[in-house]
Amino acid sequence: xxxxxxxxxxxxxxxxxxxxxxxxxxxxxxxxxxxxxxxxxxxxxxxxxxxxxxxxxxxxxxxxxxxxxxxxxxxxxxxxxxxxxxxxxxxxxxxxxxxxxxxxxxxxxxxx
Amino acid sequence: xxxxxxxxxxxxxxxxxxxxxxxxxxxxxxxxxxxxxxxxxxxxxxxxxxxxxxxxxxxxxxxxxxxxxxxxxxxxxxxxxxxxxxxxxxxxxxxxxxxxxxxxxxxxxxxx
Numbered sequence: 180x181x182x183x184x185x186x187x188x189x190x191x192x193x194x195x196x197x198x199x200x201x202x203x204x205x206x207x208x209x210x211x212x213x214x215x216x217x218x219x220x221x222x223x224x225x226x227x228x229x230x231x232x233x234x235x236x237x238x239x240x241x242x243x244x245x246x247x248x249x250x251x252x253x254x255x256x257x258x259x260x261x262x263x264x265x266x267x268x269x270x271x272x273x274x275x276x277x278x279x280x281x282x283x284x285x286x287x288x289x290x291x
Numbered sequence: 292x293x294x295x296x297x298x299x300x301x302x303x304x305x306x307x308x309x310x311x312x313x314x315x316x317x318x319x320x321x322x323x324x325x326x327x328x329x330x331x332x333x334x335x336x337x338x339x340x341x342x343x344x345x346x347x348x349x350x351x352x353x354x355x356x357x358x359x360x361x362x363x364x365x366x367x368x369x370x371x372x373x374x375x376x377x378x379x380x381x382x383x384x385x386x387x388x389x390x391x392x393x394x395x396x397x398x399x400x401x402x403x
Contacts, residue, residue: 180350211390222383222394223334268333270392277322277387281333 181206183271185282193290198256200285202269205250209271212245212252213279217266226267227254259289293317293388295395303401304374311370312398314384319364324385325357328397334383340367374402 182205192198204212210231215223229236229243229252236243242255256263269282294317304310314323325337337357338346346359360368371378381397 213392222396225391225393228391272390272392277324277390277392278336278339279324279334279385279392280336284333 181209181271181273181278181280183269183280183282185269185285187285188283189286189288191288191290192259194259194261196259198259198263198287198289200254200267200269200287202252202254202271202282203250204252204271204280206271206273207250208273209280211272212243213270213272214243214254215268215270215281217268217284219265223268256287259287261289261291263287264289293320293386293393295384295386295393297384297395297398299398300396301399301401303403306375306402308374309370309372310374310400311368312382312384312400314367314369314395316365316386320386320388321364322387323361323367324387324392325359325367325369326383326385326394328381328383330380337369337382371400374400376402378402 185202213228216226217223227241227243229245240257245252267285270279272279296315298313323340326334328334336349337352338348340346340359340361342361342364358370379402381399383397384395
């Protein structure tokens with residue numbers, strides 16, 4: 180089955196700096212890669228996603244990149260703000276089965 | 292988006308007892324997914340519930356411990372049987388709509 184690794188497990192940045200979270204996956208059949216933000220005590224919320232036919236996608240301060248050959252994908256947050264502090268999960272989804280395999284999570288702390 | 296509700300939102304149970312968690316979706320879906328999130332951990336898929344057939348369990352999860360019902364296309368239940376403190380977790384149901392995964396608010400279970 181699919182295996183998703185995520186690094187780093189914790190990340191502290193100063194407000195205004197950038198944050199980068201990296202993931203790798205194992206199943207070449209995975210073709211959809213969502214990123215979730217989970218605030219304390221709340222459900223995971225989709226913040227951005229990328230599909231295998233695209234190499235990069237940007238939404239305001241958040242961007243994702245995908246390298247299918249290397250099976251790597253990354254989340255980039257620019258101009259970080261204290262409200263960006265949360266746990267972020269990457270995930271990989273295989274084809275029609277819709278099964279989502281999550282990474283281990285990154286706890287991001289933005290220091291004011 | 293998908294509107295998903297779960298009952299109960301939280302419960303404290305004695306070891307050896309069972310708890311049934313309900314999940315209701317605002318419209319019909321083919322598959323419903325049950326995840327477990329242990330304290331400070333990522334989300335792990337327990338099983339996939341299809342209407343009219345037995346649930347498909349992931350490695351490490353068995354039907355006797357986590358029986359699932361799926362009586363129609365908008366509802367599912369997950370039972371945590373013969374509970375032990377190790378079952379203390381958040382249990383989330385999830386659906387896929389238009390290739391996006393949505394999560395219920397979760398059920399926070401504490402087993403004493």
